[in-house]
Amino acid sequence: MKSFFLELRDFFVSLKLTVALIAFGMLLVFAATLDQVNLGIWAVQEKYFRSFVVYTQAGGLTVPIFPGGYVVGGLLLINLVAAHVYRFTFKWKKVGILLTHAGLILLLVGELLSGLWQEDSHLRLSEGQTKNYIESYRHNELALIETTDATFDDVVAVPETLLAKKTSVQHPKLPFRMVTKTYYPNSVLQVRPANAPASEATAGFGVRTLAAPQPITYKPNETNSPSAFVEFVTTEGSLGTYLVSTQFVEPQTFTYAGRTWKIVFRTQRDYQPFAVSLVKFTFDRYPGTDIPKNFSSRVKLKSPDGRDDREALIYMNNPLRYAGLTFYQAGFERDERTTVLQVVRNPSWLLPYVACGLMTLGLLIQFGIHLAGFVGKRRPANVTPTPAPAATK
């Protein structure tokens, strides 16, 4: 009987595993493409490719049904590396193949790292406005902002996922506990009709506002508007139940023990050690049409230590790279004085370029070697035999 380690080795270096994984990969892409109709591009990526296991709902249960992209890609990576290590024999005429495979391995690693590390955010700036934070596209947070201090705000930001799971939040910076009683991933707010049942909210906007749950939207041009009823509880009792919603722009406030908090349910913020101001947004159209010709944002970067204080021009295909972030010109608002910059943090952004370079080089070498060999073999065959000169007597 083979030892476990031999079995493990044989499993990972197997060419059959390669074929099986490629088949799994094709099935995964096929299923994800079909499901994109229901879930949209972002949810599909998370469900099928940026996951270890693909789950489905069956009768209220969450059932694993298929290996996810991380498993298929990860095993393919291990398989590729293991097979090379196991069967490795260096020959000059195999350099092209080795380089091509090295490029493929790097591409897989790059995708894995992008999946793990890449963060997409946005920065929305009106002319003259300065921000030192970027905002998430899809994640929200409930910010409890203590405004007691005259100079600073002390913020405790609770991720939406904790509200969704109705996790009780007890943070050392808060003299109360936050309990989520109801959570709607998507909702619409309406004026509470006089005959509606009593509101779950006991304070704030929710007393006179009705939050009606809506189906979650996966359409690429729509966003969900989550709402929740949260209660703040101290050892002395409840401070009230508030309706929080991303649709409220104005904050709600409450006071406890001489300290005041604002409650804001907003897109998740990521504060940066520098500030960006929009100096000027420029927008040109093709003459006589409404079709955008080009648009650009002149921004000013400023770090608190004064080391950076400069302007930069961001326009299509000319992003600004700063502090590990890349700022792309992504959109603008209708007033044409407000810009929307896509902000990407991807420490592994260079890997796909290096990988493609390696693969190109490898294929060129490999085909070059074959071509040279082929030409070399053909040349003697093409030489027409010339009759030997007659011997002179």
Place this chain on the structure above:
Amino acid sequence: MQFLRSSRLPLSLCPVLLALTACGDPQPVAYRTPKEQDPVPPAAPVASAEAPRTPTGAPAPTDASTAMASTPVATATGAALAWSAPARWQAKPASSMRRGSYTVSGEGTATADLAITAFPGDVGGEAANVNRWRGQLALTPLPETAASSALTRFAVGDLKFAVVDLSGTANGQPARLVGAMVPFGGATWFFKLIGPDALVAQEKPAFLAFLQTVQPAAPTP
């Protein structure tokens, strides 16, 4: 496949995979920031040159009319509507933008404003107009289906009204807006009552009764 069937490895790997998926939830974070200089701006629709959406999914564009309040637009001319307003509503002179204008007074100094306007076409559609009104009450835009579902519909003769009742804030105070829109004569007519929450709530029945009086104006000779 033979090697998958014969090997115990795929099965033994399954628990590992499931364990990998059990990632921890993000935790609350605490930080201190200087007080914000800018007021929190209402989320506004985004137009992208790569329409209809920015590459990584910026908030969706809704309609150009969202910014209509601050943009010069053509008002509708042509067929007109007529109505009969309660006597206690104080008529104000119409303007280049307003076809009708009233001050609705409540107890004390509280007043609400009723504006009657008309613009050519559908002005971006019902959802865009609901979202424009939402913006005036510092509420963020809704997806099209949700915005449309917030409308109550009724007909007066051939006029088909869509009415929305919104509650939010204006100038930091609780405010309410009851708005009606009706397509007529190639234009869309808007009847908007906006003011303090309590006053608009009190006047809403009168406003709805007022809408019942709206009818095509008799042609002028």
